Amino acid sequence: MLLAICGFLMLFTILFLLFKSKTLPVVVFITIPVIAAFAAGFSIEEVVSFVEFGISKTSKMAVLFIFSVTFFGVMSDAGMFDGLVNKLVTKAGTNVVAVAIATAIIGIFSHLDGATVTTVLVTVPAMLPIYKKLNIRPHLLLMIVGCGMGVMNLLPWGGPVMREAIVLKMDAGDLWHILLPMQGAGIVATLALAVVMALKEKKFHGAGQVAVVEDAQGAVKLEEVDDEVLRLKRPHLAWVNLGVLLLMLIVLVIDVFPTYFVFMVGCCVALLINYPNMKEQKARMMAHAPAAIDVSSVMLAAGIMVGVLSKSGMLEAMAVPLLHVIPASIAQYLHIIMGIFAFPLGTMLGTDSYFYGLLPLAIEVGKNYQIPGLTMAIAMLVGKNLALLISPLVPATYLGIGLANVELKEHIRYSFLGLWIVGLVMLVFAFFIGIL
Template sequence: MLMAFSGFMMLATIMYFLFKGRTIPVVVFITVPVLAAFLAGFSVTEVVSFVEFGIKKTSKMAVLFIFSVTFFGIMSDAGMFDGLVNKLVTKAGTNVVAIAIATAIIGIISHLDGATVTTVLVTVPAMLPVYKKLNIRPHLLLLIVGCGMGVMNLLPWGGPVARAALVLGIDPTTLWHTMIPIQIMGIFATVALAIVMAIREKKFHNAGRVDLVVNEVSGDVELKEHDEAALKLKRYNRTWINLSITAALLVILLLGIFPTYFTFMLGVCAALIVNYPNVDEQKRRMRAHAPVALDVASVMLAAGIMVGILGKSGMLEAMTVPLLQIIPSSIAHFLYVIMGVIAFPLGTMLGTDSYFYGLLPLAIKVGENYGITGLTMTIAMLIGKNLALLISPLVPATYLGIGLTHIELRDHIRYSFFGLWAVGLIMFAFAWMIGMF
């Protein structure tokens, strides 16, 4: 009982401080879990082992964030994305809705490989300059990418589907075949969300109002450039070389030739050598992106402490039991509906492994006592959890996204939470309507 109480208090305190902005995430993720572990009765030696376990799990990801943020920052300095930005702005003009739809399509297609970090690295750096030039808040970019990612993560090689299939004891492809109609509805819902939120941005936040000029030579629509220092960093004559480096990097990522973090280490080296061969300029470029890179990595390492304490102490398992016991027997027959509705907020608070290997088996076991099949419970709980991918404080890609866009975690959650939850509920309702349950 004390373990469960400590766990709930820990999560509630963390969420409170994150939403209220009383302190930075690093302080919250380090101090609160450690205090909760001591409150639960663990010794210093045990707490240290939990911390080491969590740090070990997140250290490579922290290195990845440092070098991926630096790589795309250098490429942005060199102007690699400027050509794409100009063409998109030329085609869409100040049409915020068109940009939002394009973002949804790019996010959906880029997540075909099922890798969350890769999807963020492909979509956000490429689209962020467009959003800045059209005065669209980057919160919308993360919301749309997160939604498309969540929908496409229902593919059989997506982590959640594979974990859920393992719990059920069936092939992931079999589970995916059952969920294809839901996934198709999710794609339409993602585009609809992008349109609705883009209209809202345009109406209430002046998105799309920007100073544009037409280049007399190329005919391209461009933004008036006022930053002379930024212009000096541009390397337009090396754009194709930079694009080739980036393409090669993404191919290596997809093929898994090297560890992801090492791939970006090599990418940073190539970007510096090609664009800024002068040693002093290389140092300036590294220093320019160090604050963001360090901020993202430090939060990731701090979150590792929370992950380690939750996962290694058994605290999470203790928390799931009272969650299921408080459900009255009169409504237990509709447990899959309850779990389907709250799957998104639960998925936001719980890590993927904890959700599918801890909560899902317990929910299935309880549901079977009331005639609810394991497949029904799994589908209900999969939908919302997938939509929580890019909003959960326990998902590494979340920190990469907010690091690249310079958004505070609490602001990202506030902006995206209800939109993503709405899409999850639409998909769940559609599954119910077509008799999937």
């Protein structure tokens, strides 16, 4: 009981401090979990083991973030995305809806490999300049990408489906065939969400109002660019830079080397090609260091929270009272209840803890009320998937907000309701076609 109380107090305190901006996220993620672990009665040796486990889970992601941010920063400085951005802006004009739909399509197709980090790295840096030029808040970009990613993560090689198949002791492909209609509905819902939110951005936040200026010859330009930015451009190397990026993406898909190592090498190549002078290389590294260090430090700090939650048994202890407070009169609808609250629960729980901790417990409780394990599993899958890119426990969340330069609390506030609604739409669709 003490373990559950400490776990709930820890999560509520962390969420309160984050949303109220009482202190830096780094401070919150480091101090509160450690205090909670000691309050629960764990020894120094045990707390150290929790910390080491958590850091081991996030350290590679922190390294990846440092070098991926620097890589895309250097490539952006050199103007690698300028041609793509200008073409898309020319085609779409000030059509915010067209840009949002394009983002959804890119997000959906880029997640075919099921790799969360790759999807974020492909979509956010490429689309962000377009959002800036059209005065669209980057929050929308993250929301659409997160939604497309969550829907496409229902593929059989996606982590959540594979975990659920293991729990259910069935083939992941067979499970996917059952989920396929829901995935189709989710793709449609993602496109609809993109349209609705784009119209909202246009109506209430002035999206699409591009500031235009004229050059000396009277030609219209999208924006004024200062001399320092122009000095860093390398238009003659644009195709070379795109070739480097394409080669890196191929290596990432083939999965020969660790993702962080690919970006470490890519960062070196980008610096050597575009800024061969050591003084320029140092200046580019220093220019992108604040963003890289700021978010990577939060990733490492979040690892402590992950370690305490995962290895202390707090999550399991917290799940038991949550499931047992449900009145017997509505227990037969437990799968519906869990499906509705899968999204907020998925936001607060890590993937392994959710599928290997909470899900088996919910299935066992459901069996007492004649709810099949498969039904419970399907109901709980969709919401968790859609919470993928707003969960503070998912490293890719920090990668996304870091690349888009959006605060975590603002990202969650903006995306939470829209993503939850998409999950509920998919759940209702599954109910009407008989999957649930």
